[in-house]
Amino acid sequence: MSDGFPPPFPPFPPFSLQMEGDDEELENLKRKIEQDRGFNCQFYKEKCLRRRIAVRMRARGQRTFQDYGALLDRDPAEYDHLLDTLTINVTKFFRNLETWNAVEQHVLPTLFEGRAPIKVWSAGSASGEEAYTASIVMREWLRREGRLGEAGRIRITGTDIDRRSLDAARVGEYPDLSMTETPGHIRGAWFTGGPPWTVRPEARPGVEFERRDLISGEPLTGQNLIFCRNVVIYFDRQIQEQLFKQFYDSLVPGGFLVMGKVETLIGEARLLFRPVNNRERIFRRPPA
CATH class of the missing domain: 1.10.155 (Chemotaxis Receptor Methyltransferase Cher; domain 1)
Incomplete structure (x- = not known):
């Protein structure tokens, strides 16, 4: 899911759509x-x-x-x-690049401290750009640290309710629009073709996609990092509070939540999570 609405359709003969009383x-x-x-x-x-x-x-x-x-x-x-x-299944690779830079700086060093698998949940992943971006960012960080051999620890699950978007995510082919925020060196290293741009095999291990309803479906558990950006804003307050509590329960102690820039923690979640980077909406479940 994205933080914008679809482009307008071509003009249609005007009529009045009744918005009250129906x-x-x-x-x-x-x-x-x-x-x-x-x-x-x-x-x-x-x-x-x-x-x-x-x-x-x-x-x-x-x-x-x-x-x-x-x-x-x-x-x-x-x-x-x-x-x-x-x-609203419109998103991009590396959307809000400054957020991904903050994840590299404030989150990844902590995630890779141990030796266990690292579980990442991209909630509302639409056609998969966010999940693949997370894979690329983590592998780039490991490469710079001289630890690329640890890439086998990465486990990323992208979930969405829309089957067609999930099918597209599994194929991993994207138009130019999906690439407009992707740095040039990343585009050359992790994608082939263009357009469509195809995610290279090196970014795919450990990345999977499944259909899951955030509201009524069973949440993932044991997660180290959850991305849910500009999704909860479309739900009413009660459901927002429910989802934030669900994300808290889905994270292991010390796990991280990354939200959209137009979102804010509300209700009990304000006391449950600790801020890591308020500007980029990165929060943490306190370690045990």
Whole structure:
């Protein structure tokens, strides 16, 4: 998941999309989406959810939630476009490079102190750019430290609810748009082709992808580092607090959480985590 919204669609003949007084129709559509595709809309902020569904309604010329639900019955392929819009599967390699520099400086030296496998969770990984970036950053750090032989300790799991994005992540081929924040020397060392740019085999060992619902799915456990950037902001406050507590429980003592720059810890999480780098939103579960 990303911190932006999809680009606007081409102009469509104007019409007024009713945004008030249609709560029952929206609830029916949310239940339908969950029943048909297993995607739980109930915990999204309502304004955000309405805005995203409206993108697809305008694209298909549907004026009410009820009409759009009927369209989904007639054209099930529309679900793929809808879920892409709801999950905002747009991201980049090395997004916010300064955050990755801070991870190298403040996190990796601690992670590699021992000899055990290092488990990393990229939560809401979309098409996999973040998970592969983590792999590259860790291997680059090990190379500079003269410890590249320890790369076999790396275990990175990218999770998302969107199957199509996960399939793309496993293929590992990306357009130019995914590479716009990638330093030139990294592009030359870790990718082939262009475009599409293909992740080199050297970055893939220990990286896997699986479908997982952050809200209702079973969390990963025993993690040393969790990336969840600009994902929780789309959920209501109760779910945000639930997710932060889940991440705390998923981390081993001394493990790290990296959030998006527009996010902040709320509720109990403010007392559970310790700041490592507030500017780059890096926090730590205190060591035992």
